[in-house]
Amino acid sequence: MRITAVQRAENENRIRAAIDRLLRGEIPPGGRCDIKTLAREAGVDRTAFYGTRPYAHLRVEFERRVQVLQQAGEIPDPREAQITRLKAENAKLRERLAKSEQTIDELTDFRTQALARLAAQHEEIVHLRATAAETASVTRLPGARTTVIGTCN
Structure with missing residues (x-):
C-alpha cells in the first residue's frame, strides 16, 4: 500500500x-x-x-x-552504559585478582624459604650443642641473674 x-x-x-x-x-x-x-x-x-x-x-x-x-x-542507552561500566569494572577486578594471586604465590615461596632456613638453623644449633657437650674444653657460663629492684617509700 x-x-x-x-x-x-x-x-x-x-x-x-x-x-x-x-x-x-x-x-x-x-x-x-x-x-x-x-x-x-x-x-x-x-x-x-x-x-x-x-x-x-x-x-x-x-x-x-x-x-x-x-x-x-x-x-x-543506559543499559549499554551499564554494560560498558561493568566490563571496565570486571577488567579491573581481574587485574586485582591476578596481582593478589601473584602476591600470594610470592608470600608462599617466602614462607617456604623461611621455614627451610629455620629448620636448617635449628639443626645447626642442635649439632653445635651436641658437639659442645662432647668437648670438655668448653666452659659453660652461668645463667643470667635476675635482680629485683626494690622501691622506697
Whole structure:
C-alpha cells in the first residue's frame, strides 16, 4: 500500500522525534538505542529503514548520530552504559585478582624459604650443642641473674 506525501512527512517527523528521544536516553522499557526500538517508537515498520526503502536515510542519520555520541564518550542507552561500566569494572577486578594471586604465590615461596632456613638453623644449633657437650674444653657460663629492684617509700 502506497502512502501519501503527507503521511510520509508525518512518519518522518515521528521518526525524527523518536530519534531525538532515544538519543537523549529516553529508552522505553525493554528497548535499546537501536533501529528496532526506533521503528517501534515511531510506529513504522522496521523494514522501511533498510535498502532503498523510504526511511533508509533516517536510519543512516540515526546510526551516525549514535556513533558520534559514543565517540564523544556519551552512551544514550543506559543499559549499554551499564554494560560498558561493568566490563571496565570486571577488567579491573581481574587485574586485582591476578596481582593478589601473584602476591600470594610470592608470600608462599617466602614462607617456604623461611621455614627451610629455620629448620636448617635449628639443626645447626642442635649439632653445635651436641658437639659442645662432647668437648670438655668448653666452659659453660652461668645463667643470667635476675635482680629485683626494690622501691622506697
